[in-house]
Amino acid sequence: MTTLSEGKVKVKTLTMRQAINEALSEEMERDTSTILFGEDVGKFGGVFGVTQGLHEKFGPRVFDTPIAETTIVAAALGMAITGGLRPIPELQFGDFVGVAFDEVFHKLGKWRWMHGGQMEIPVTLRLPVGIAGGAGPEHSQSPQAIFMHAPGLQIVVPSTPYDAKGLLKAAIRENNPVLFFEHKVLYDVKGEVPEEEYIIPLGKADVKREGSDVTIIATALQVHTALNAAKTLSEQGVEAEVIDPRTLAPLDMETILASVRKTGRVLIVHEEPKTGGCGAEIAAQIADEALFDLQAPIKRIGSPDVPIAQSIYLEQFYRPSEQQILDTVKELMEY
Known part of the structure; x- marks a missing residue:
């Protein structure tokens, strides 16, 4: 059981939105090959406010894209395998991963293995999901189980600010593709997060x-x-x-x-x-x-x-x- 109290670790209280933002900022500071892009993630700070301030801090390494999910994911793949970059693309609503299904299901998950392991694909695809505020049938779904049927993809579903930050940092450093599903209702949930550096390894309940x-x-x-x-x-x-x-x-x-x-x-x-x-x-x-x-x-x-x-x-x-x-x-x- 994860416990942060008892005075052993200095902690602060963050929302999950803030915890994800911190993870993105810290990883972009640590590694200049890390870039962030998607619909409205730049000056606007993301439709859910998750990327607020990152464009101002990192300039052209945080940029907006057209509403074109296939292109967003395909560009991330190309940047990873040919440009030596560590892309973090965001699809504004995770439902629309279906638009980019071929790029995610076939290419992100399979290309390293189809090419004899000659390439790494360090792509972390962020996907806001879940029922929230009357968004309707195409903006409220939780499609993560679909990708359990896709060998080569790792699937992260955090529930707390502590988990979100530690798992996202691990995902960004991972040299294989990770789908990072963020429930929209949880963005405002508060929890304790260590002030010091920490990573939560993928694959540990x-x-x-x-x-x-x-x-x-x-x-x-x-x-x-x-x-x-x-x-x-x-x-x-x-x-x-x-x-x-x-x-x-x-x-x-x-x-x-x-x-x-x-x-x-x-x-x-x-x-x-x-x-x-x-x-x-x-x-x-x-x-x-x-x-x-x-x-x-x-x-x-x-x-x-x-x-x-x-x-x-x-x-x-x-x-x-x-x-x-x-x-x-x-x-x-x-x-």
């Missing part, structure tokens, strides 16, 4: 809360929903262990399986549609490796398999709720 009765595996915003539900469950005599995978590829099954074998009950929660979401793969691997350690069936909660509503009143019914978690855990405990 975090136990956000320890427990003995049921394992709740959650990603992005749903980590916070799960933690809130765990507090209520504790008052009812049920101790839930909450695990945040943090990266979906590589996926830290060792930490997940250790928890499952301890509790014997599993609930997986994510905002992606339930069908084919990351929970499906996690559940399959648990069934493969720990079926006889289970005391109840593996349960999943995800969004319904329909396009996300434009209405701010209807969209709330797509996102998994604390009550759904409480009801499902009650069902698990009855086995």
Whole structure:
């Protein structure tokens, strides 16, 4: 479990927006080959304010692009393999990674291997995702699970400012492509971040809360929903262990399986549609490796398999709720 208190580490409180901005700034200071570009990331500072001040600080190394996702990703690939650069492209809304699907799915993930390992592809593609404020069916999705089916890509999904900064710094230094998914609602979430330099290695899950009765595996915003539900469950005599995978590829099954074998009950929660979401793969691997350690069936909660509503009143019914978690855990405990 990540703990920063106890006076051992000097910390400051940042929003996730500020933590990502700090990571970008520090890495661009450290390595002059690092560049940042995308739609409105320059003088405007990004549609979500994440890149505020970076254009003023780094000048032409932070620049705007047309609304052309295919070109953004393709340019990043070309810069990485021919220009000796370490690009950090941003797609203003992660949904539109679909426009650049060929460049991401085929080229970013496969070209190093197709060319006998002769090239490195140090591209970190930033992708804001998630249901937030009535943005509708094409600006509210969480498409990260699609890329679990794409060998060669690493997938990061942070849930806290601490994780976002440490994981982004690791992603930028990585010599292989990383998709960095940022939930838009989490930009305003505050948390403690060390004042000193730190890196969180990719592929290491975090136990956000320890427990003995049921394992709740959650990603992005749903980590916070799960933690809130765990507090209520504790008052009812049920101790839930909450695990945040943090990266979906590589996926830290060792930490997940250790928890499952301890509790014997599993609930997986994510905002992606339930069908084919990351929970499906996690559940399959648990069934493969720990079926006889289970005391109840593996349960999943995800969004319904329909396009996300434009209405701010209807969209709330797509996102998994604390009550759904409480009801499902009650069902698990009855086995």
